[in-house]
Amino acid sequence: MAADLKIALVGNPNTGKSTLFNLLTGLNQKIGNFPGITVDKKTGFCKIGDHKTAEVVDLPGTYSLYPKSKDESIVFQILADRENRSHPDLIVLVADATNLRRNLLLYTQVADLQIPVILALNMTDMAKKEGLAIDIDQLSKNLGVQVVAISARNNIGLKELKDAIANAPTIPTQEPGTDIQVLAPEAIAAAGQLIQTTNPYFALQVLHQHSELDIYTPEQHQQLNQIAAEHNFESSKIQTAETVARYRYLGTILNGIITDTGAQKKFIMSDRIDKVLTHKVWGFAIFLLILLFVFNAIFSWSAYPMDMIEEGFARLTDLGHEHLPEGMLTDLLLDGVVAGLGGIVIFIxxxxxxxxxxxxxxxxxxxxxVTFMMDRIMRKFGLSGKSVVPMIGSLACAVPSIMSARNIENWKDRIITIMVAPLVSCSARLPVYTLLISLIIPDEKVLGFISLQALTLMGMYLISIIAAVLVAFVMKFLIKAKEKSYFIMEMPVYQKPRWNNVLLTMYEKSKTFVFEAGKVIIAISIVLWVMASYGPSDRFEKIDQKYEKIELQQDSVAISTLERDRSAEKLENSYVGILGQTIEPAIRPLGFDWKIGIALITSFAAREAFVGTMATIYSVDSADEEATTIRNKLKGATDANTGLPLFTFATGFSLMLFYAFAMQCMSTVAIVYRETKSWKWPMIQLVYMTALAYFASLIAYQLLR
Known part of the structure; x- marks a missing residue:
């Protein structure tokens, strides 16, 4: 889609920048990477005025143009390079109206780059509730820029912002924030002449950050280093001096702009709630209760729709076998694709x-x-407080969580976070846990209202988090680094949830789960069905001859039983059966048979594939015509050696521990390689997690059987 205007949204973290982006672009957006950089880029399009289309880029949140992390460095790289595909014609700087002085520091830096800017003053409704009155017109006059009061959360001021964008000047009209020349006049002049710019602040920023910019030649980088050395350019001291000068300037700009009406003490309600929710004792107790509520809801609220989906797929399979012609394609469709897909859809x-x-x-x-509270614990185990965000994010998926570890400045903290994040149980493990829990844990209530199954699920998540923290503690001593880490985070004010956003998140995540996992599951199911339905021809011929002789001497009831026996024996002698029995000796001590072994192999592509694999294998096996659902089939599964039920408490718990600790995800291996730029770390991760999973399962099974 061709755009008439490129707009970059810039702002501090937690200013509502991404909310404004969603409001402007709606569903007309996509997520990718900045060219040549493994940092997420959100772009979208919106209508401006009567006939204009604007391309909007949501840049990573940053407190300053001086980056503290890889994500933050992108902001200046995009703004500095006019040849960059994302370089904007106009910047919309989103500022938090409840903390205007701090937010305007970034504005003054961006304005000094001489790119047209509009200041979007967000959360003005919240500022009003806190008793803050802001003179928007006078602020606009003092800064020499359009200022628009908005509330992105409540869709207030969007039309006014679009009008301001439509009428924005094509050349910068705002005044410089400070006299940059006085900070390092000779170095700035020499750098400006070298890179051919008349903007002193741009020259200053290039002196600070040219090593991060690929728009200059190696010779230019070397010359810039020489300029810095010749003129005693001390980057950290000059940054400090600049920040002090900008805050002095903002003091004059904001004089008389903000009035405290005394209507309500700022953050008074949030402060009162925080005294309870972040208490060093009660805070953790409340967090555990909230987790228990979440896991109880997962089992209790989903029971009815899951039963409907399960029965629907079982009925679909029965109808297919009744009305479709017998043959290979029908078996492939029903026992391969439908069975495998049903094992995933049921968990939506x-x-x-x-x-x-x-x-x-x-x-x-x-x-x-929660992040703030966990910081206290994380530091004792060798992690930064910033490690909490990727680890909590791993409850959803390890891949974006590992990518979010870029915000951790300390190399050691970042590597340890990447190495332990996959241990935290993600949503892909949820289908495995819930299926196995439904098999080995009775559906009973504790204290009359707490589900025993929910307590077990919560226990699996807690085990994974404890394991991640303990492994991090060990790595603290194994990985050496001299850097000091720190954690600074701004607490957002408590707000009502946006239900539209909640519903959209439910829809997007469920869709992603089905389509991303579904593609893998269908492919695996087809391959599995073929491998489970065919084997070395001489083996299948011998089995057919064996049962044909026996059938001649049996009645119809016995023949029905023999057909099931024939099916089971063929499955054991199929290609997938041969593969499973090859690895069975290694996994027998864990309580697993060869069928579970096949699921372990296939689920390396995606953990969710375990359920689809078991569904496909047991559909091909067809040991019980009445066991039409995957849970019924697994409940009826027996150990070939003992004849007893296969999925006992010992086997089920051993299997859950294996999935809690094993890597079992190709995407995670790939993203760790991409983030560390080395195969060393993903290979170490794969080996230690596999070993941890194996020995944890071994100990659990041997103790519980």
């Missing part, structure tokens, strides 16, 4: 509930408090 209600509740916690501001 649980996935939707999980992400809805996580979205509510994020939207209300509670998840930020």
């Amino acid at each position: 209600p649980q996935i939707a509930i999980l992400f809805a509740l996580i979205s509510i916690m994020e939207d209300t501001g509670y998840m930020a408090r």
Whole structure:
């Protein structure tokens, strides 16, 4: 889509920048990477005025143009390079009206780059509730820029902002924030002449950050280093001096702009709630209760829709076998594709509930408090407080969580976070847990209202988090680094959840789960069905000859039983059966048979594939015509050696521990390689997690059997 205007949204973290982006672009957006950089880029399009279309880029949140992380460095790189595909014609700087002085520091830096700017003053409704009155017109006059009061959360001021964008000048009209020349006049002049710019602040920023910019030649980089050395250019001291000068300037700009009406003490309600929710004892107790509520909801609320989906797929399979012609294609469709896909679709209600509740916690501001509380623990185990965000994010998926570790400045903290994040149980493990829990844990209530199955699920998540923290503690001593780490986070004010956002999150995450996992599951199911339905021809011929002789001497009831025996024996002698029995000796001590072994192999592509694999294998096996659902089939599964039920408490718990600790995800291996630029770390991660999973399962099974 061709755009008439390129707009970049710039602002501090937690200013509502992404909310404004969603409001402007709606569903007309996409997520990718900045060219040549593994940092997420959100772009979208919106209508401006009567006939204009604007391309909007949501740049990473940053407190300053001086970056503290890889994500933050992108902001200046995009703004500095006029040849960059994302370089904007106009900047909309989103500022938090409740903390205007701090937010305007970034504005003054951006304005000095001499790119047209509009200041979007967000959360003005919240500022009013806190008793803050802001003179928008006078602020606009003092800064020499259009200032628009908005509330992105409540869709207030969007029309006024679009009008301002439509009427924005094509050349910068705002006045410079400070006299940059006095900071390092000789170095700035020499750098400006070298890179051919008349903008002193741009020259200053290039002196600070040219090593991060690929728009200059190696010779230019070397010359810039020489300029810095010749003129004693001390970057950290000059940054400090610049910040002090800008805050002095903002003092004059904001004089008389903000009036405290005394209507309400700022953050008084949030402060009172925080005294309870972030208490060093009660805060953790409340967090555990909230987790228990989440897991109880996952089981209780999803039971009815899951039963409907399960019965629907079972009925679909029965109808297919009744009305479709017998043959290979019908068996492939029903016992391969439908069975495998049914094993995934059934878990949509649980996935939707999980992400809805996580979205509510994020939207209300509670998840930020969890991060704050966990920082106290994390530091004792060798992790930064910033490690909490990727680890909590791993409850959803390890891949974006590992990518979010870029915000951790300390190399050691970042590597340890990347290495332990996959241990935290993600949503892909949820189908495995819930299926196995439904098999080995009775559906009973504790204290009359707490589900025993929910307590077990919560226990699996807690085990994974404890394991991640303990492994981090060990790596603290194994990985050496001299850097000091720190954690600074701004607490957002408590707010009501945006239900539209919650519903959209449920829809998007469920869709992603089905389509991303579904593609893998269907492919695996087809391959599995073929491998489970065919084997070395001489083996299948011998089995057919054996049962044909026996059938001649049996009645119809016995023949029906023999058909099931023939099916089971063929499955054991199929290609997938041969593969499973090859690895069975290694996994027998864990309580697993060869069928579970096949599921372990296929689920390396995606953990969710375990359920689809078991559904396909047991559909091909067809040991019980009445066991039409995957749970019924697994409940009826028996150990070939003992004849007893296969999925006992010992086997089920051993299998859950294996999935809790094993890597079992190709996407995670790939993203760790991409983030570390080395195969060393993903290989170490794969080996230690596999070993941890194996020995944890071995100990559990041997103790519980």
